[in-house]
Amino acid sequence: MNDDTSKAGGDLRAVTLHNGVTMPTLAFGCAFGDWVGRTDFQGFLPEQAWRAVSLALDSGYRAFDGARVYGTERIVGTLLGQRFASGALTREDLFITTKLAHPAAPPHINISHKRTWDPDKVDDIAQRVRDDMVDTLDDLGLGYVDLLLMHWPGGFGQHTSPDPDFPRQARATIWRTFCELADKGAARAIGVSNFTVHHLRQLLEDIPEPERRPTVNQVEIHPYCRNPELEDFCRTQGIVVTAYAPFASGALGMLQDPTLTAIAERHGKTVGQIVLRWHVQSGRTALPKTSKAERMAENQAIDDFALSDDEMQAIDALGTGEARRTCPDPSFVA
Template structure:
């Protein structure tokens, strides 16, 4: 049985920065086909982020590619102006270096790029960071992540080592941005064990290893080997799509429903409790105020070892993803 006390409300990254265990995700719309396909709808951020702030969220996970940074920054700015909120109360994550998106997704070509199509990778990262901070209206972010390890398509350079070299260039530029104070901590997203191994070989200073690896994890999509690899190296694992973005009927799974009924909680609360009790942080997203409150109310109960194993077992079959498989990225 795990202690359900406050020690799960935050994690300390290996560089000493404290990060809340639950953050509010700021990608809106539906780009996975869980509902009628919509693509990205940044306008939904106005109401949802306002409600999230009203419901006590102080950690927010964004990305250049989501198209919501100006909206999110404006909403923060309004509260800074009124004195209701200070910058120090917030933990802001953003992500850069998203590869060119598939043509069916409505993302601006300005927000995505493939490293083999960019003349100066480091300068592109620096320029994107300036644009991101301008949109957010902030002088720094708390956590900056490499959004994907590389392109979804073919490497067109003819150099099989290019994708690895590009990752190292992006990472060294992230280190430079952190040194300048543009980010308090730097990490990666969607990196496999192979990607992480290569990066830590190419930039071998121990203090330069990523503090976080943000990957898709939910009860139907697990990677215990990757989590163990990260844990051994002091890299915190953050679960995006912690409820599978509403796909696969996850929150109606009978095993989860049974556990939720036993604890007098919702299935969403059970899934989030499973995440934090497993040592992960998580990024739930909802547009409903009631759910926002519920998603933060997971510290007054604990799952038994048997219940944890039962939820783990849901991911033992075929992995079900809502995003591309990072192992396909060269």
């Protein structure tokens, strides 16, 4: 086993956002269900959160990544409330992320229309964001979240507004509302999700105050899905990149990849641990998710080894060429 951890640099367990808020490097993902076509049912299954989130808390996770659309916020809030009531945890022990402004899902996906909306289909974008935030905090049973993200930069289909600049204007309206919520203390930090360089450049032009720029951009990244240009741009702007679907949502056969399995055998680690170590050594944070307690423990045990430069480059090479995604490609969002 390679015990040289000096190659990673920095703190493996936390990062500091540009507004001074400290965010754990690993958070437990709270989206449950199937959206990659492994089963006949396409949609979210929030009932799976009861057991998984309980195990995650028992396993030491203190950061949880959710979203209004996942339908798990009431469950997460109830489980946290039980720990608060027993005195086992305090609010300050936790880092809670949520996401708002998810577009309407395709017809075959079983996601509630009450939790999703397209900006061109609502009368008042800012008020819809405010109302959703109230519902989210009510379900969580919290007075604030630690990180609030704009879930998508726009809808999956063509918008109906005759103004070609409407998607950009809608993003700016949502972002200004996020800034308002942060100013009121409803969120300690604000960021975006599924934003490309194009979306980020526009947002930074429309809201140019440096302190108002996103703290985080949460995007799909795994060894088969990389975007070095996006990561480089975020790095120059001081925006932390968070990888969702860090294991490719269990799809694409990635966890059986021979390159990854060979590196795992060399270090005496699981493929999941190798992938997470690759993420953090690359300067990203990540959102691993599993329903098994032993995997939860393993996923957090990645600070006793380091990947060599050659190993990092070998994993990077798996993602050359066209990205293999398990979620929609945000580059198609205007």
